[in-house]
Amino acid sequence: MTNSSIRGAEHIVVVGLGYVGLPLAVAFSKHFKTTGFDINARKIAEYKNGIDSTREVGDDELRASSIFFSSDPRVISEGSFIIVAVPTPINADRTPDLKILEAATRTVGQQLSPDSVVCFESTVYPGVTEDICVPILEKESGLTCGRDFRVAYSPERINPGDKVHRLESIVKVVSGMDEDTLNIVADVYAQVVHAGVYRAKSIRVAEAAKVIENSQRDINIAFMNELAIIFDKLDIDTQAVLEAARTKWNFLNFHPGLVGGHCIGVDPYYLTYKAESVGYHSQIILSGRRINDGMGEYIAGKIIKSLARNQTTIHGAKVAIMGITFKENCPDLRNSKVFDIIHELESFGCEIIVSDPVADPQDADKQYGYQPVCLEDIKGVDAVVFAVRHSEYQHISLDDVKTWYSDEHGKKHVLIDIKGIFDRSEAEAGDFLYWRL
Numbered sequence: 001m002t003n004s005s006i007r008g009a010e011h012i013v014v015v016g017l018g019y020v021g022l023p024l025a026v027a028f029s030k031h032f033k034t035t036g037f038d039i040n041a042r043k044i045a046e047y048k049n050g051i052d053s054t055r056e057v058g059d060d061e062l063r064a065s066s067i068f069f070s071s072d073p074r075v076i077s078e079g080s081f082i083i084v085a086v087p088t089p090i091n092a093d094r095t096p097d098l099k100i101l102e103a104a105t106r107t108v109g110q111q112l113s114p115d116s117v118v119c120f121e122s123t124v125y126p127g128v129t130e131d132i133c134v135p136i137l138e139k140e141s142g143l144t145c146g147r148d149f150r151v152a153y154s155p156e157r158i159n160p161g162d163k164v165h166r167l168e169s170i171v172k173v174v175s176g177m178d179e180d181t182l183n184i185v186a187d188v189y190a191q192v193v194h195a196g197v198y199r200a201k202s203i204r205v206a207e208a209a210k211v212i213e214n215s216q217r218d219i220n221i222a223f224m225n226e227l228a229i230i231f232d233k234l235d236i237d238t239q240a241v242l243e244a245a246r247t248k249w250n251f252l253n254f255h256p257g258l259v260g261g262h263c264i265g266v267d268p269y270y271l272t273y274k275a276e277s278v279g280y281h282s283q284i285i286l287s288g289r290r291i292n293d294g295m296g297e298y299i300a301g302k303i304i305k306s307l308a309r310n311q312t313t314i315h316g317a318k319v320a321i322m323g324i325t326f327k328e329n330c331p332d333l334r335n336s337k338v339f340d341i342i343h344e345l346e347s348f349g350c351e352i353i354v355s356d357p358v359a360d361p362q363d364a365d366k367q368y369g370y371q372p373v374c375l376e377d378i379k380g381v382d383a384v385v386f387a388v389r390h391s392e393y394q395h396i397s398l399d400d401v402k403t404w405y406s407d408e409h410g411k412k413h414v415l416i417d418i419k420g421i422f423d424r425s426e427a428e429a430g431d432f433l434y435w436r437l
Contacts, residue, residue: 006032006191008117008184013037013079015104016086017047017069019054019262019332020121020156023167024083026057027192029067035078039107041071053360055331056158076111081188084108085121085156087262089335094269096125098132105133109140112149119152119185123267125211125274126204129153130177145177152176152185153203155210172197175206214267215285220254221264222288225295228256228437232302239420239436256437257419258299258337258387259292260326265335296340299418302435303341303383304348306414310433312382315349320381320404323388324356324364324372328419331358333367338387342370353378357392378404383414386421393421398430 009032014025017038025036038044046053050063068075076082086104091097101122108118118137120129134145143149154174159165172193176182186197200206228238238256245251259265268289272282307317326336342352356364356372365371375396378384381404386393405413412433415422420436427434 006187008081009188009191010080011035011078012081012083012188013076014083014085015076015108016084016122017043018085018087019056020158021083021085022047022052022054022062023056023158024085024121024192025067026061026065027167029065031191032081034066035068035070035075037070037073037075039071039073044069044071053331055358073107073111076108077113079113080116081184082108082112082116082118083121084118087334088122088124088266088270089262090266090269096270096273098124098128101128102132102136105136106140109137112137112141112143114143114148117150117152117181117184119154121154121156123155123210123214123263123270124207125270126207127274129203129207150177150181150184151203152181153206154185154189155206157213168192168194171195173200173206173209174198175200175203177203208271211267211271214264215271217254218259218264218268218292219284219288220252221257221259222291224254224256225291225437229298237424237436239424256295258295258326258340260335260337261332262326262334265292265337293337296337297344299416299437300341300344303345303385303414303416306416306433306435307383310382310411310414312411312414316351317349317382318351318353318380318406319345319383319385320378321352321354322356322384322386322393323390324354324368324370325359325388325390328389329358329391331360331363333359333363339368341385341387342368353381356388357390375400380404380406382406383416385416385418387418389419389421398422398427398432402430 011033012028013035014021015037017036025034028034047069050059052059052062084104086100088101089097120133129151134151138145145151152175154172157170172189174185174189174197176185182199186199189197231238231241268285272285275282304314307314321342324336324338326332345352354370354372355375359372361371384401384404402413412431415427415432415434417436424434
């Protein structure tokens with residue numbers, strides 16, 4: 001089972017077992033002795049019982065793995081190759097929030113054994129690994145980087161909910177503090193990443209590559225969102241325009257929509273923060289962020305206008321929100337922009353009910369104060385908003401949707417189809433007041 005012939009990988013410890021860390025631990029456990037550490041005792045208990053709450057690995061594969069799971073930080077001291085894969089969110093003022101990363105680094109430093117390699121996977125701006133994490137490791141361990149231990153950086157490229165582009169099939173960018181460390185890190189990751197590894201020139205290059213990947217996507221989606229706003233004002237169907245434009249071979253296949261989650265809506269702020277620190281104020285990146293951050297409010301405004309057109313009293317209007325996770329077929333609720341829509345509707349006095357087949361009800365209640373209801377419990381609503389394109393929604397017909405509305409004679413059924421799940425012509429012919437992004 002284990003491959004102890006790879007230098008530096010006698011015992012791998014993964015710190016942080018979320019959407020990134022758990023798939024890493026499972027993959028490495030097929031080749032090396034592997035320990036998974038997380039401070040969340042409930043999560044560790046679930047994993048020990050073979051329950052994959054992330055849905056990234058699956059219960060069966062989790063149960064079949066040989067990982068030793070623990071919430072006791074002392075297990076980190078056994079690791080020769082330690083991977084740190086914890087979240088790096090942003091603060092309310094949209095500056096980088098490194099508190100979780102710094103806390104995890106302190107924990108690793110307190111347990112760090114000599115001759116270990118510490119590899120960070122968390123998204124950061126260029127310089128964090130060497131300028132912030134290394135001093136913490138040295139202070140807490142009493143060891144010296146380069147003499148007593150090594151550091152490396154390999155940015156995560158996990159796409160939650162994606163069953164095609166997986167850890168094994170995505171080229172892994174790796175970097176190290178020196179050539180020898182780079183060789184160790186490359187050899188270790190090559191055991192689990194079939195697509196191969198790319199050796200970045202330096203740790204800072206690898207850090208920068210990560211933040212621009214998601215910044216690029218953010219800017220392209222912002223362009224699509226701006227187009228959607230323009231075409232809506234021109235009374236032109238955005239989806240029809242994009243279908244026509246995609247017939248050109250080099251047209252980029254992006255779509256308008258809500259941009260949330262732990263990556264695309266967050267990573268650009270890490271880059272612009274670092275840019276500000278060296279005296280450059282971003283123009284394109286921050287412009288794209290403003291557009292994408294404003295889409296929840298824009299969509300809520302369209303819902304309010306649709307209710308008004310349907311002669312529905314806004315205060316007290318009952319609105320069903322279908323899907324609250326940040327993306328389709330993924331239970332992750334972090335930075336979900338659906339709640340921007342909800343909060344804006346609430347400010348108008350609307351009554352909100354939510355439904356989501358994949359969101360964890362406990363997490364939804366804890367993070368946002370909403371408990372998703374079953375489809376059978378959606379009754380007497382004034383508007384239905386399909387916010388996330390979950391696979392389960394593909395089986396819902398317009399006739400099914402009609403049964404959810406209040407039965408007010410002479411009124412249409414307000415249907416807001418953000419992701420274009422339904423056929424527009426069919427909906428408009430079926431007595432729906434239909435709008436899509």
